[in-house]
Amino acid sequence: MDIPVDSSLISLANYLTARREAILNNWLTVCQAEPGFNTTRGLSREEFNNKVPFMLNVLDQRLRQVPLQGDIRLLAGEHGLHRWQKGYLLRELMGEIRHLNTILLAELRQFWQASPAPDAERVMSSYEYVSWFSAQSNQGSVEQYTELQRSDASSRVQLLEQALDDLNELTRQRGDLLRTASHDLRGSFGVIQGAASYLNLMEASESDRKEMLEMLNRNLTTVREMVIQLMDLSRLEAGQEPVTIQTFDxxxxxxxxxxxxxxxxxERGLVLKADGPSDLQVQSDPLQLQRIVQNLVLNALKNTSSGWVSVSWAAEGDYRWLISIQDSGPGLPNQQVGSLSQVLAPSPESSSAFGLPNPEADAREEAITLASKQGEGIGLSIVKRLxxxxxxxxxxEAKAGQGTLFRIRMPINWKA
Incomplete structure (x- = not known):
């Protein structure tokens, strides 16, 4: 549209410039009064105006037929992005743009009504300019908002798909763990049944009976511990484990x-040593902390045939502290060092005690399987949940023939 400059269009530009503050105030007032425009009420005057004053500047330049110093469509796109970030609904965005255009049309009507004998062609030209402004502002803001909405929906789909994959993986791991526990329980019950049957034999010697009784007691203890662990794990997974937070040393x-x-x-012929500062005030649950350390220390004592087990702790800056349980046991092969649910691997900022790189993801399942075969899967799952x-x-971290290290990083001040 290429219309010659005339004094009436320049007069209209001057009028709209003089009415700029009133236009913006009226726009804010009508939007705040609109039912359902809840987001608008939470914005400051500057936040509400956003890019609209710059868009009105471009309309002013167009009316004066001078080189444009902006693109209304791009400015409107930035306005739509701002509204998206502020949590606007699409209907709120479209509604406020509609109100702005209605106010501009009302101002246009007032200007021409106050003008002596307005020329019909010039009136039509001015309405074409405002119509152009309306189309550009609507298109730019709504296009940007719609694109953001589409992108957000796509991201949500990806997040849901990832969450579903993670859930399926956790379900598979839990199934493996329970199958291993069931196998171990069946084996222990088989031993118990066999020992009990042997005790019924009249010809069994006293020494044989004593051996069977010892085997019976050992397996009953194993079954009891495994059932308790399964109950603990089920309670943790159900979110029914209470937490009592207190400050303690x-x-x-x-x-x-x-x-x-x-x-x-x-009794095991091992050296068990503790190292750490004499005082370390933290905010946590001492009972649950005890359960974590107990699981890992008893596991280390059980699987270390000779040498030592070390329990150490230290503050790590102002916000975290760590506990380390390290043993000189058989460890795990480098390619089998892994984690339960990808949590047990050293984090990128941690320094490897054995000077080894972080384990690869495809080796983690082997370590989980190995740990389960050694009867440690349930215990480690409980530790992870705690x-x-x-x-x-x-x-x-682990290295074959050199031992295993568990490192726990905890917040100094617990947050729910």
Whole structure:
């Protein structure tokens, strides 16, 4: 559209410039009064105006037939992005643009009504300019909003698909764990049944009966511990494990725990040592912390035939502290070091105690299977769940023939 410049269009531009503040105020007032425009009420005057004053500048330049210093469609797109970020619904965005155009048309009508004998052609030209402004502002803002909406929907689909994949993977891992536990329980019950049957034999010697009784007791203890672990795991997975947060001295708490395990270490011929600062005030659940450390320390004592088990702790900056349980046991082959649900691998910022790179994802399942075969799968699952309950991360490093290290990073101040 290429219309010659005339004084009436320049007069219209001057009028709209003089009425700019009133136009913006009226626009804000009518939008705030619109039912369902809840987002508008939470914006400041500057936030509400956003790119509209710049869009009106371009309309002014068009009326004056001077080079344009902006693109209304692009400015409207930025306006639509702003409204998206502020949480506008599409109907709110379209409604406020509609109100702005209605106000401009009303101003146009008032200008021509006050003009002496307006020329019909010039009146028509001015309405064409405002119509152009309306079309550009609607197209730019709605296109941008719609594109953002489409992109957001696509992202949500991807997140849902990823969540579904993760859920399927967790279900598969849980199934593997329960199958292993069921196999172990069946094996223990088989031993118990066999031992009990043997005791009924009249010709069994006293020494044989004693051996069978010992086997019976061992397997009954194993079954009891496994059933308790399965119940603990089920309670954790159901979110029914209570958390009692309090401030306590973690150093004193851990020293007492390690002291309580010394008789078992001596019985196993192992050196159990505790290292850490004399005072470390933290906010957490001491009982759940005890369960985590107990699972890992007892597991280390059980699987280490000779050498030592080390429990150490330290503050890590102002916000985190860590506990490490390391042993000189058989460890795991490098290619089998893995994690439960991809949590036990060293995090990128952690330094590997064994100088080994982070384990590859495709080797993790082998480590899970190996741990389960050794009867550790349920215990490690419980530890992982307890760490999640306390907002902690759990990492594992291991090297064949050199031992295994579990590292727990916990917040100093617990947050729900």
């Amino acid at each position: 973690a150093s004193q708490h851990l020293n007492k725990l390690v002291d309580s395990y010394q008789p078992l270490a001596i 760490c999640e309950l306390l907002g902690a991360s759990l990492e594992i």
